[in-house]
Amino acid sequence: MDVLRVQDIEEKYQAQNGEIKALENISFSMKKGEFMSIVGPSGCGKSTLLSIIAGLLKPTAGEVFVNGEKVTGVSTHIGYMLQKDNLLDWRTIYNNVMFGLEIRHRMTPENVQRAIHLLKTYGLYEFKDKYPSQLSGGMRQRVALIRTLAINPDILLLDEAFSALDYQTRLNVTNDVYRILKQEQVTTIMVTHDIPESISMGDRIMVLSARPATIKEILEIDFEDKDRTPLSCRNSPKFGKYFDHIWKELGMNE
Incomplete structure (x- = not known):
């Protein structure tokens, strides 16, 4: 059974200039121990999506299920780490x-x-x-x-959790965190603006469009190394190919 299932999520909110749609038709699922990175243009709704998954925000439409149970409020099965x-x-x-x-x-x-x-x-x-x-x-x-x-927690949400750290510390901490999460088999979703970070840590990467955010692609990441670490991934010949692919996907939004 999927640990997490996100189904047809849509989010609208009222602004001074009228109704704004932040998210549209967001659906995906995750297995136990899987690590998903989410990237997308600034302001596209990445953090809003995490808030909906955590049960902090009720979506305009759609449903979230954790271990088969519908999320109707703040979920005790979910941990949340911020910047x-x-x-x-x-x-x-x-x-x-x-x-x-x-x-x-x-x-x-x-x-x-x-x-x-x-x-x-x-x-x-x-x-x-x-x-x-x-x-x-x-x-x-x-x-x-x-x-x-x-x-x-069954699921951990990371919202730009390492962005306040300097570059060298950030590399070391992501290596540490990745090792801990894989060892503990925690299903993890990480929102980041850092494309290399998303590649080096993710089993899959969700690429979101500009607002209203839709899923442009969920990219499978495979470095063919069962003992991979974020640092070792950055040295792989595949790393640059993944980076170029995501860069082009995000560049289409500009």
């Missing part, structure tokens, strides 16, 4: 990671142990008593990811 890590500066790293479990009233011994296991597995346990201001931007983003994974 800012939104760590609480007055809480330790350990207490930041536990925050999602606290507000969902899911601080069971089993869930706490899982969160501790994530901290240990991904090299953050030794920093558990430190505060966010004592960590680098890359480590803060890793903490934010572990906090999101601690609630054990």
Whole structure:
């Protein structure tokens, strides 16, 4: 069964100059552990689509299903990471990671142990008593990811989650995040303006048109390497071909 099924999504909203259609006829599905990148022109509705999938925004038309169940409000099966890590500066790293479990009233011994296991597995346990201001931007983003994974989501939504980082840190963090998500088998959708990032991390790439956004193409990415990493993908001869293809698809919108 598909972990996620998005069916005939349409979104309209009222602006001063009348009704604006943001999304039109958006349909796709995803399997467990799959990573989908979404690219498209600025303002085409990429973040709006994530908000609809998360249940934060009710679409004008269409439906979203997670594990076969229709999403009718904020879904507990979905984790959401934004550009800012939104760590609480007055809480330790350990207490930041536990925050999602606290507000969902899911601080069971089993869930706490899982969160501790994530901290240990991904090299953050030794920093558990430190505060966010004592960590680098890359480590803060890793903490934010572990906090999101601690609630054990079936689906993770990343909205420009790495764009606040400098280039070198961003490369290292995307490598880290990719490894963690593949190891944990979390189905992931990532919105990004960075075409190389979309290629290096995605199993598939959804290319959206200018507003109203429609799906121009869902491109299968295959580097023929079962041990691929975002960094290794950037060195592949196929990388440039994928980049040129997506660039041309997006260029048609200009």
